[in-house]
Amino acid sequence: MVLVPLVLGLIQVGLVLHVRNTLAAAATEGARYGANVDRTPADGAARTREQVSGAIADRFAQDVTGSRETVDGVPTVVVTVRAEIPPLGLWGPGVGLSVTGHGVEETVP
Numbered sequence: 001m002v003l004v005p006l007v008l009g010l011i012q013v014g015l016v017l018h019v020r021n022t023l024a025a026a027a028t029e030g031a032r033y034g035a036n037v038d039r040t041p042a043d044g045a046a047r048t049r050e051q052v053s054g055a056i057a058d059r060f061a062q063d064v065t066g067s068r069e070t071v072d073g074v075p076t077v078v079v080t081v082r083a084e085i086p087p088l089g090l091w092g093p094g095v096g097l098s099v100t101g102h103g104v105e106e107t108v109p
């Protein structure tokens with residue numbers, strides 16, 4: 001009886017880490033894609049949605065934003081993904097995540 005909550009907790013931690021790593025990789029890939037010369041931050045956000053939907057589930061790709069920012073004087077495309085991971089057990093709140101990917105904008109010389 002004591003092992004069931006412990007095992008569910010370990011599975012939940014594994015699920016959260018997997019989803020976080022997948023979202024971070026997709027956000028970074030989307031930011032790099034959106035930073036290309038012929039692309040926009042919206043293209044990067046769309047690419048991130050495609051990657052998240054293909055890798056885990058559509059519900060994690062609902063809140064994806066892309067924008068331009070200047071980081072340390074360098075023009076950068078930023079893609080942010082916000083998602084909530086539901087709990088595995090019968091009780092408890094979901095785990096909210098927010099990950100950000102950055103890509104340095106390419107320029108035409």
